[in-house]
Amino acid sequence: MWISTRAQYxxxxxxxxxxxxxxxxxxxxxxxxxxxxxxxxEQIVAGLRRAGIVESVRGAYGGYRMxxxxxEVTALEVVELMEGSLAPVxxxxxxxxxERTGHCSTEGLWRxxxxxxxxxxxxxxxxxLVAERRLLQLEPLPTAYAAAR
Numbered sequence: 001m002w003i004s005t006r007a008q009y010x011x012x013x014x015x016x017x018x019x020x021x022x023x024x025x026x027x028x029x030x031x032x033x034x035x036x037x038x039x040x041x042e043q044i045v046a047g048l049r050r051a052g053i054v055e056s057v058r059g060a061y062g063g064y065r066m067x068x069x070x071x072e073v074t075a076l077e078v079v080e081l082m083e084g085s086l087a088p089v090x091x092x093x094x095x096x097x098x099e100r101t102g103h104c105s106t107e108g109l110w111r112x113x114x115x116x117x118x119x120x121x122x123x124x125x126x127x128x129l130v131a132e133r134r135l136l137q138l139e140p141l142p143t144a145y146a147a148a149r
Contacts, residue, residue: 007082009036010044011075011129017054018070018130024056024063044082051081070130076121086121088113 016030027045031038045064048054055067066073080086089110091098101107 003079004083006044007079009034009041010048010078010082012036013041013045014048014053014066014073014078014126015129015133017064018066018126019133020065022065024061024065026063029063047081048078051077053078053081066126070126073126074122075124075126075129076118078126079121086114086117088117 012034013027013030013036016033017025019025027038027041030036031041034041045054049056049064049067052067053073054064056062056064085093087093087110089098091101091104091107092110092114098104
């Protein structure tokens with residue numbers, strides 16, 4: 001399994017859009033903050049809009065804002081939207097993809113990997129990622145305080 005830049009950038013863009021709360025965020029701002037090509041970002045966000053995760057706001061101060069609560073949007077939903085299948089091997093998606101399905105000593109391993117990845121992504125909401133981003137934005141502790149600890 002390989003997570004493409006499409007899914008990575010999609011998640012990062014959603015965090016930026018979510019940080020704006022109710023107000024819209026321009027894709028230009030998101031692209032600049034995240035170091036992503038605005039053209040590529042437009043393609044990614046178009047898919048998120050079609051899926052009903054974000055909505056566009058027209059006007060001079062328009063852009064994109066969340067269409068759903070950030071507590072409802074999971075990383076699994078976004079990654080599957082951007083990537084399609086997350087299966088580490090093709091036989092996990094469909095038994096028709098491999099003649100050894102049901103008779104392979106490694107099939108259980110790949111199913112466990114698939115389940116573990118899906119569980120982590122399903123338990124991670126956009127709200128979790130926004131909270132993490134806010135923690136990263138906090139100022140570091142003053143040197144004197146850190147040394148006293």
